[in-house]
Amino acid sequence: MNLNLLLSIACITGVTTLASAQPGRWQQKVDYEMEIDFDVSIHRFTGTQKLIYKNNSPDTLHKVFYHLYFNAFQPGSMMDVRSENIQDPDRRVRQRIARLKDSEAGYLQPLSLKQNGKTVQYDVNGTILEVLLNKPVLPGNEVVLKMQFEGQVPLQIRRSGRDNAEGISYSMAQWYPKLCEYDYEGWHANPYIGREFYGTWGDFDVKISIDPTFVVAATGYCQNPNEVGYGYEDEGVEVTHQLNKKLTWHFNAPNVHDFVWAADPDYTHLKKEGPNGIILHFFYQPDSITEKTWPLLPDITANALEFMNEHFGTYPYNKYSVIQAGDGGMEYPMATLINGRSSMEGLVSVTIHEFFHSWYQMVLGSNESLYAWMDEGFTSYASAYTMKYIRDSKNDPLQRLYNNYYLMAKSGNEEPLSSHADHFNTNRAYGIATYSKGAVTLGQLEYIMGKEVFDRAFRRYYNTWKFKHPNPTDFKRIMEKESGLELDWYFLDWVGTTRTIDYGIRSVISKGDKTMVTIERTGQMPMPVEVIVEYNNGDIEKYYLPLRIMRGEKPDDGVIPRIVLPDWPWTYPTYTFAIQAAAETIKRIEIDPSKRMADLNQSDNIFIIDQIMHATFD
Ligand SMILES: [Zn+2]
Structure with missing residues (x-):
């Protein structure tokens, strides 16, 4: 598990080459160089951006597209209209965009663009x-795109903006012209309506010049720590700022697909x-609240990271920043x-959840718009187990997520x-589907x-697809390879439809020294079934x-003696098997006491001895 610093840097820089060289799947690459000049008096910035875009696809590109996310925060934008028309608008948005004045709205516009x-x-x-x-970009060729742009930071509505509800000056997420992703x-070119992102891997080099009273937190490694100070400087170094001159913060982030920063004059940096x-x-x-909680967060996060690395694969960067800003919790590379x-x-669970997005989105860069469940669902799953570890809890970490799903399905x-x-x-419906x-x-x-097989497969998925763009089939294939099972049926029904699972014990009949049990599938979706028989002794x-x-079948976990029955052809609505014991010796019979099968109606999953005695004996 112990990667040293050098090894993990080698790993980060080496992976891109491997990824693009992988047979059958190419991915684009884009390197960003940006210089930003920020004016805190009017909340505007100008910038220069140099992109080196490498077309690794087999296609000739005649066009390219960029995201200009800040334009969503204008009255009449798609995000605004969607929020005003959806039946359950996000309470952070509602009609707030419609009410923005010119000086409060956001915008991002190119001033010039050269190829x-x-x-x-x-x-x-x-x-x-x-x-x-x-000129079109031919397969295998590079193009340099230079843009001058200007932007205005909107009042904080969603994720980014100025003066968030907790008084943080600038939450700079989705703030720069970002190249849209082109893949197989x-x-x-997804318009910004509300959620989910997708980006091209590359190296970011960003310089931000801002009023010297501001502390900047960002994606990437600070390149001039002894110049900026504020807790970045090397031990024992004295930093003196000229308070009348803007301070330039220089960050470098290798192999990421986005870049976030935040700035406030009052940040304490631990x-x-x-x-x-x-x-x-x-x-x-x-303040009176954060002074009691935040100083405890570093130890808890470090402890959690040990568990996260061990169980879900090693975090590949050498830095991670937890930044008070935004409007809840939102993930970005390295921050x-x-x-x-x-x-x-709340602080711990949000930190763990967002940190886990470093695995499920920031490193496994799936297209979140299309496969949001592979980012929020996987993150929720891994966070639940990590929170159980932190709390030293005996409870089932997934129970709440199953319950949310049951309520929605019903x-x-x-x-x-x-x-x-x-x-x-x-x-x-989005929230329950993707998270729960x-x-x-x-x-x-x-x-x-x-x-055990799943845990291994989940780590194999991370190690196989890190720094790439896995899709559901890529995930399914890793699960199949590790388990030796065919799993099309599971993903097709569970991901592609809202078919539900329901099994029940239809009858238990005494046949001399045997007991005949009939299981019935009443749900539309088939699953393997485990039945636990508990005897009076x-x-x-x-x-x-x-x-x-x-x-195939899953391996025996060796905890409870297991009898493997002939497989169930799914079109058969019922399945009858014999327990080699008289009914009188049985106390109870239960389908899946682990509750890992999402059986929508569990009232018919348990049969107890009294019921057997009163059941039809023939
Ligand atoms: Zn999340």
Whole structure:
């Protein structure tokens, strides 16, 4: 587990080459150089941006697209209109965009754009900039795009903005012209409506000049720590600022797909060395609440990171920053913006959740718009186990997520996990699907494959796909390879539809020295079934009914003696098997006491001896 500093740097820089060289899957690369001049008196900035874009695709590109996210914070934007029309608007947005005055709205616009030194035509459509290239970029070629741009930071509405509810001056997320991703599925010029992101891997070099009273926290490694000070400087170095001159903060972030920063004059900056020499940074504004909670956060986060590395794969960068800013909690490469004035419990759980997005989104860079469950669901799953570890709890960490899913599935308003993140009919259906059902997806894989095999497969997924763009099939294939099972049936129904699972014990019939048990599938979606038989003498046995279309079975965990029954062809609505014992010796029979199978109606999952005695004996 112990990667030293050098090794992990080598790992970060080496991976891009490997990724683009991987047969059958290419990925684009873009390096950013940006210089930002920020005027805190009017909340505006100008910038220069140099992109070196490498077309690793087999296609000739005639156009490129950029995101101009800040244009979403203008009255009449797609984000505004969506918020005013959806039946359950995000309470942080509601009609707040519609009410923004000119000086409070956000914007981001190019002032000039050149391709290899020559001016190109472009068109701004809301949050998307469409560029018609002078010369197409051929497969394997590079293009240099230089832009001058200006922006105005909106009042804090969603994720980014100025003067957030806790008084942080600038939450600078989704703030610069960001190249849209082009992959094997084509361009992803997604308008900014509410959620989910996707980006191209590359190296960022960013210089931010701002009033010298501000402390800046950001993605990446600070390149001039002894110049800026504020807790970045080397030990024992004296830093003196000229208070009348802007201070330039220089950050470098290798192999990331986004860049965030935040700035406030009142930040206190704490540091803690975590496992593998990783430096954890914490930025908060001291007040009567945060002074009691934030100083405890570094030790807890370092302890959590040990567990996270061991169970989910090693965090690959040498730095991570937890920054009080934003409007709740939102993940970015090597950093998170979180609300800081919550309870200790809230602060820890948001920090762990957002930190885990470093695995599920920042390193496994799936297209979140299309596969939000692979980011929020996987993050919720991993966070739940880590919170159980931190709390030293005996409770099932996934129970709450299963319960959320059950409520949604029974409500009739559920929408498939395969829905586009911005296209769900309600925010609630999006939230439960991606966070809760997404986590249940993995909970059920524990049940289908066996927990030990799943844990191994989940780490293999991370190690195989890190610094790439895995999709659901890539994930499914790793699960299949590690378990030896065929799993199409599971992902097709569970991710692509809202079919539900329901099994029950239909009858238990005494046949002399045997007991015949009939299991019924009443849900539309098939699953393997485990039935636990508990005897009056305290013995326990597990009857395992694999599904025929799995083409295999999960390994015996050795905890309870297991009897493997012939597999169940899923079209058969019932399945009858014999327990080699008289009914009178049995105390109870139960389907899946682990509760890992998301059985929507569990009232028919248990049969107890009294019921057997009163059942039809024939
Ligand atoms: Zn999340």
